[in-house]
Amino acid sequence: MVQAIGIDVGGTLTKIAYFEDDQQLKLLHFPSADLQKVSDWIASFKEDIQIGLTGGRAEQLKTFLRSHKNLHYLVEFDATIAGVKYQLKKDGQNFAEGVITNIGTGTSIHSLKGDAHVRIAGTGIGGGTLLGMSALMTGIFEFEQIVQLSASGSRSEVDMLVSDIYYGNKTPIDGGLTASNFGDAGLRPLLERSKEDILATVQGLVGEVISTLSIQCADAEKMEHIVYIGSTLAENEPLQKIIGSYTKRKNRTPVFLKDNGYSGAIGALLSKYDGN
Ligand SMILES: Nc1ncnc2c1ncn2[C@@H]1O[C@H](COP(=O)(O)OP(=O)(O)OP(=O)(O)O)[C@@H](O)[C@H]1O
Ligand SMILES: [Mg+2]
CATH class of the missing domain: 3.30.420.40 (ATPase, nucleotide binding domain)
Structure with a gap:
């Protein structure tokens, strides 16, 4: 019953x-x-x-x-925080404090310390942005299809990297970082881009904005772990990869829950x- x-x-x-x-x-x-x-x-x-x-x-x-x-x-x-605590335990994660980033329609960022939690930041870039920008640019508006197609896309002809700007010269920061999301699309406007490439780049924009903000929050709060939740991550391996690798690159520990949206x-x- x-x-x-x-x-x-x-x-x-x-x-x-x-x-x-x-x-x-x-x-x-x-x-x-x-x-x-x-x-x-x-x-x-x-x-x-x-x-x-x-x-x-x-x-x-x-x-x-x-x-x-x-x-x-x-x-x-x-x-949400009560649910996260239960899920962390269930997933075998054991840490007392961390940043919790909820990527829903929009994104909300919280700090969790023992029993205390407080909302510390947010951004309008979220799952709604992923659906909306994908629909506008490719005509595809189904979440599963966006995720699936983006997985085989490449961002290299649409995004501009720091190394693209420095063009073979020594870069002052990591050359593999994105200098400008979608920055190459305007500079080489006549180049054909596939739907897959556009969708991969939208995922990149959403993931990088959210992880950048979350990392800044983790810095300010002096916390190591960032727990990313929300249905935008559900079966969305490309987005988890973008967020996970960027978070690690900045020396923080990303955590993804099994049932992210719940x-x-x-x-x-x-x-x-x-x-x-
Ligand atoms: N079946 C689906 N249909 C639509 N969107 C989906 C689906 N599965 C995953 N998503 C993604 O999940 C996002 C919504 O995430 P989530 O359910 O966590 O937000 P929400 O709770 O509805 O919104 P908020 O918390 O901002 O009020 C959508 O914007 C979309 O990117
Ligand atoms: Mg929600």
């Missing part, structure tokens, strides 16, 4: 977490554009099921669940089990 469910209604995706009889954690998601579907799914459970609800669009889902009595709202950041839903679920 399922006693409780945790729901994180985000700007793009609604994530759901619950424990089944065998205490197995179950995870699923719906598009937030179709909250009726979410409400229909919830209706398939008994009426007295406990629901922990969080996320920017939680209020909107509430209007679909009017008759539901056991509904409890949680602050999004609290739920921290908020898991935190909302756990609140139903720990007496909150």
Whole structure:
């Protein structure tokens, strides 16, 4: 029997977490554009099921669940951090403090120290940017397809590297760093670029902006670990590679969780089990 469910209604995706009889954690998601579907799914459970609800669009889902009595709202950041802590333990990661970067529709950055957490930065560059820029430049707007095509693309004809600017001369900083995301596209505008190359470069832009900001936060907070979460990373190996290698290059330790997008839903679920 399922006693409780945790729901994180985000700007793009609604994530759901619950424990089944065998205490197995179950995870699923719906598009937030179709909250009726979410409400229909919830209706398939008994009426007295406990629901922990969080996320920017939680209020909107509430209007679909009017008759539901056991509904409890949680602050999004609290739920997310509680979920991250649980996931870190489950994934065998053991550190007491770190920067948590949530790459959702937009990106939100937090510092976690023991039981205390605070939001320290954010940027509008996030998963929505990946979908939006990809759609505008290639006409492709499905997340899975963007990820798949980007994996075989090359950024070298679209991005400008530091070594491209210094042109064989000694570079004052690492020549392999990006000097200008998309910087080569304007300089050699007549060169044909494939959709794969454009999509790879969009992933590069999103990943590098987010990791740069996260690394600066880790510097300011004097923290070694950066935990990157959010559905933008889900099965998105190219983005994980970009973020992971840039973070390592800057001497910080990147951490990716197994169920990247579900921290908020898991935190909302756990609140139903720990007496909150
Ligand atoms: N099936 C999918 N459909 C749409 N986007 C997806 C899908 N899977 C992964 N994504 C990516 O995940 C991003 C949304 O991530 P996430 O679910 O963490 O954000 P959110 O919680 O909806 O947004 P926010 O936290 O900013 O309110 C999308 O912008 C997209 O890049
Ligand atoms: Mg979210």
